[in-house]
Amino acid sequence: MHVGSLKAEYAVRPLGTDVDRPRFSWVAVAPGYGAVQTAYQLRVRAGETGSWDSGKVSSSQSFGIEYDGPALTPRTRYHWSVRLWDGSDQETEWASEEWFETGLLDEGFGSAQWIGGETSSAPLLRRAFSVDGSVRRARLYASGLGYADLRINGQPVTDAVLDPGFTDYGRTVLYVTHDVTELLRTGSNVVGAELGRGFFGMNTPNVWRWHQAPWTAEPRLIARLVIEYDDGRVAEVVSDPSWRITGGPTISDSLYTGETYDARRALPGWDAAGFDDSSWSTASVVEAPAGRLRAQEHEPIQIIETVDPVELDEVRPGVWIADFGRTTAGWVRLRVRASAGTTVSLTYGETVADGNVVAVNGHVEGDRIQRDEYIAAGSGVEEWEPRFSYKGFRHVQITGARADVQLRVVHSDVRSVTGFESSEPAYEQFEQAMRRTVLSNLHGIPTDTPFYEKNGWTGDAQVGAPTMLATLDLARFFTKWLGDIRDSQAESGQLPVIIPTNGWGFAELAPATEWPTVYPILLHEMHRTYGDERLLREHWDSLTRYLAWELDRVEDGLSVSVLGDWLPPGYSDGPAPEDRRLTGTAYLYRAVLVAAEIGDLLGKAHDYRKAAAELADGLNRTFLDRGLAVYRSADDPDYRQTSNAVPLAFGIVPEELAERVAANLAADVEARGFHLNTGCLGVGVLLPVLTAYGYGDAATKVALQRSYPSWGYWFDLGADTMWEMWEADSRSRNHYFQGTVVQWILENVAGLRNAGxxxxxxxxxxxxxxxxxxxxxxxxxxxxxxxxxxxxxxxxxxxxxxxxxxxxxxxxxxxxxxxxxxxxxxxxxxxxxxxxxxxxxxxxxxxxxxxxxxx
CATH class of the missing domain: 2.60.420.10 (Maltose phosphorylase, domain 3)
Known part of the structure; x- marks a missing residue:
């Protein structure tokens, strides 16, 4: 046996963690059959000094092992290793050492202050300082809101973009640790930052009122640069009024409308030593956001791939359209030669109609949607790419000048964990499309669409989480978003339908039980996937407050919901025709049963199983026709597959009727020519339920269907990602909540299911x-x-x-x-x-x- 894949807090070599008792994990590998780990020993050291030795611990546990030594000190690198014992009590070699480094912990930012100032464009901030010796280590701890492009001596300090991550800034603000040791030099140095608006400083009016969030303010920065010299000296440079500020060449930036950059206003060398900033203003100390500063623990957003267009055509004089052959999220890098003052316009969209890229968004005020503008300096070949907004698109329309563009694929840098192959091309196509769609919607939070909303809709993550966790490593990503859920909770216990929120979603499109019940269900999925008990403990109190709010509004055993099985075929306006109390009650039933399991594990008293029984009774009493073995409501225009598949999937159907309900479901599928009539809630459970009750052939025919409504219908129309609607004119073409057929492909076609x-x-x-x-x-x-x-x-x-x-x-x-x-x-x-x-x-x-x- 040998040991590898060492991680601390789910990460390889995490830099700047604020977790006071990091958890360790590893993977044991052995040839042959029946190998087991019977014991482990962990050692942790800071420098040459031992910090903690667990001794030999008799246990098969290989993850979630908490540090149990002396309190960790801020800004310190700790090295650690582990060895194991097998079933014959033979010990392995010590694994190659790994490390983790603490962030600021309780030490905080010291004398650093939040700084900013009134500028007419994206602010540039700089501070000159000197280095007078050999530097052993240097760390820059910083948070720029909404986004910060940080630089030292003209070089970026990171390859992360759109950083730090989006949160409820009234509760939590994330800072990031950067290793800048190699960027410093003896003598004069400069640290600089350009700040973007993001959701913190949104000024584009929109229906979700991000422009009126309680935290809305002009961009600002807090920074603490700590320089440790070989001779033991420590020097610091912190954000304060000694910094200088001016408006930069980024005239405007918005996540919804795009960016305008005037290259004539560029200030070459502004972020390097020797630049004359005497005309700049003194930075002002500004109000700190209300949220607590915490280390960013989840993966950063990064430029993942650079792609040339498959076509670049002049569709009419002076108008070019680039087709990148894939639907994705990110932006383009521009390369152009144009005279000074020429405005090159880049309009991003998923489709083309009547010779134009379609960029319309009824939720955002104005007619500028997903459009970048570059105003040329006239200095020869010029290159530029945006830094403070991302777009959902396949096509880019170029006007103003002939330009070369390259696609920059941008999303959270999460690791793929699954590979799938099949002799059936459609299954491979669906799996790859779902993976691309999910990744397009991971930008620090799980979003619904990179084009229209960029919002963290809870219902989308609710239905998508099992598939997402089956294909990607989302331990850190979802840990962060679960924190966002807790931050978004109202005093009453209620959760909104989008998270983070500025307050929108508590009354609008609410109550919608199927959406915020993602909270207990995602906690359960994280425990099932990663064995994460700490998350359960940390969220128990907030979880119980939420469920108390949900259960308090139950009437006659039913939970009222306004959303239901969203976007089934033929209902492109949104809600399904059936009584939404059915799915609302079913999801609350599932949520309280999950909470009962969590409570049992934590040893917490609860009465959730009693509540579940009452919900099941209310649902069956109201919607189950026992004679016909069919779930239906007075609102139904026809047989609704979701109304029957969901109770079967969640175990609500009385045992003596389950086979008949399943048979009727299969009969309806066949009567429709093996088509579905499900929206986002039913699509993920329909095929697994059919298969579980012996109708795998029917499930297969639905999965491989090519006519409307079906996944094959989309792909015959040229889709390469999952769409929001079953109709050919689907609003969004990069929306994962109808693509959960992939869970069935992995679990029932490939045949692998996580059962513990x-x-x-x-x-x-x-x-x-x-x-x-x-x-x-x-x-x-x-x-x-x-x-x-x-x-x-x-x-x-x-x-x-x-x-x-x-x-x-x-x-x-x-x-x-x-x-x-x-x-x-x-x-x-x-x-x-x-x-x-x-x-x-x-x-x-x-x-x-x-x-x-x-x-």
């Missing part, structure tokens, strides 16, 4: 194999890599499963009988049971191979 806390137990059961000759999935879990690969040739079915140390797999091998299965290693012979067309084995760590004959 922190992937302690998996179920391998490819029970939706119709129309597919092979599928494989590879997933990096908190315990290590899991792989499932299967192939069918004629009646011979081959299955290979890789199980990491610390995990148990229940493997369902499709077969006509148990005697038709050959297994490697042969020690598995005779250890299986047979049920419903599957021979079932339970195995531990190792690579397991099975071959069988199937019908």
């Amino acid at each position: 806390v922190g992937w302690e137990r998996i179920v391998v059961r490819p029970d939706a194999r119709g129309e597919t000759a092979s599928a494989s999935i590879r997933t990096e879990t908190i315990r290590g890599r899991v792989t499932v690969m299967w192939r069918r040739v004629s009646r011979v079915f081959s299955l290979e499963v890789h199980v990491p140390v610390g995990m148990t797999a229940v493997v369902h091998v499709p077969s006509e009988s148990a005697t038709d299965v050959a297994a490697v290693p042969q020690s598995l012979a005779g250890s299986a049971t047979y049920e419903d067309g599957f021979t079932i084995y339970t195995v531990g760590a190792g690579i397991w191979n099975f071959t069988s004959r199937t019908a």
Whole structure:
């Protein structure tokens, strides 16, 4: 056995954490079969001084191990390592050391002050200082609101963009730690910042009233540069009135309207030593935002990829349209030669109509939407790209001058953890499209669309979270957003429908139970995926306050909701036709059951199971026709698949009626020619429910459908991402909440399901194999890599499963009988049971191979 993949707080070498008891994790790897970890030993040191040694701890735990030594000191790098013992009590070598570094902790920003000033454009701030010795280490701790482009001696201090992350600035403000040691030089130095507005200083009127948020103010900065010399001296440069300020060349910036940059106003060298800033003003000390300053722990937003257009056509004289061949989020980098004062306009959109890129947004005031403007300096070939806004688009319309453009793909730098392949091209296409769509909507928060709103709609994350967690490492990302949820909670306990919020979403489109119930359900998913108990403890009080608010408004066992199964086919205005109390009550039932599990785990008293039973009774009493075994409401124009699939998926249907309800669901799907009529709530549960009740072939036909409404219909129209609506004229073409079919593809086609806390137990059961000759999935879990690969040739079915140390797999091998299965290693012979067309084995760590004959 050996140990690797060492992480602290889910990160490799985190720089600047404010967590006072960081958690450690690792992955144990061993050849052969049945390897187990029986003990571990952790060592942590600061410099050459030991800080904590856990000693040998008898445990199979490999994640969530809390630091338990002396209190950590601010601005300190700690090195750590671990060794393990296996089932034979043989110890491994110590793992190669890793490190984490603390941020400011309780020390804070010292004498640094928030500074800014009145400028007519994006402010530039600078401060000259001297370095008079050999620098051992230098760190810049800074928060610029809404965004800060930080520089030292003319160089960027980071490759992060749109930084720091968006929060409820009245509760939390994030600062970022930067290692700037290599940017300093002996003698004169300069630290500088250009500030953008983001959601903090939004001044574009919009229906969500971001321009009227309680925190809305002009951009501002707080910074603390700490320089440690080899001789032991420590010097600091902090933000205060000694800084200088002026308006820069970025004339305007808005997340909704884009940016205007006047290159004639550029100040070359403003961020370097020797620049004459005598005409600049003295920076003013400004009011600090109300939120508490905390270290940014989640992944930064970054430029992930640079892509050339697949086409750049002059559609009419003086108008060019670039097509990048993909729908994404980010911006373009411009390269142009034009005379001074020429305005090059860049309009971004997902579609083209009548020879123009479509850039219309009825939620934002004015006719300027997603448009950047570059005013040339006339200095030859000029290059520029925006820094304080991102856009959702595939096409860019260029006017003013012929220019070259390159796509800059921009999103939170989260790690992909899953690879999927299949002989069915549509499944691969859907999985890749969903992945691109999700990534396009990760910008420090999970958004709904990068074009229209950029809002953190809770319902979207609610339905998308299982698929998102199955494909991406979102431990840090969702930990941050769960903090945003807690920050957004009203005194009453109510949660809004968008998070963060400025207050919008408590009355508008509310109550909408299916949306904010993401809170308990996401906590549960984080525990299931990462075994994260700390999150449960930290959020328990806020969670119970929220559920108390929800349960207090229940009437006759029902929860009122105004949103429901959003955007089913034929209802492009939004709400589904059925009584929304059905889905509202179902989601509250699921939420309180999840809370009951959390309460049991934490040892907290609760009566959530009683509340769940009352909700199930109210829902069934009101909406279940027991004679027909159908859920329906007086509002229904026809049979509603979501109304029946959701109660089945959540376990609300009385046991004696479940098979009949499922049969009626399958019959309706078939009667529609294997089409769905679900919106965002039903789409993710329809196919899993059909498959679970033995209608996998029907589920497969729905998944592979090519006519409206279906995913195939979108892709035959040229889609490369998931759309918001089933209709061909869908408003948004980069919207993941209708793309949760991918969860079914991974769990039922590939056949891999997480069935325990922190992937302690998996179920391998490819029970939706119709129309597919092979599928494989590879997933990096908190315990290590899991792989499932299967192939069918004629009646011979081959299955290979890789199980990491610390995990148990229940493997369902499709077969006509148990005697038709050959297994490697042969020690598995005779250890299986047979049920419903599957021979079932339970195995531990190792690579397991099975071959069988199937019908």
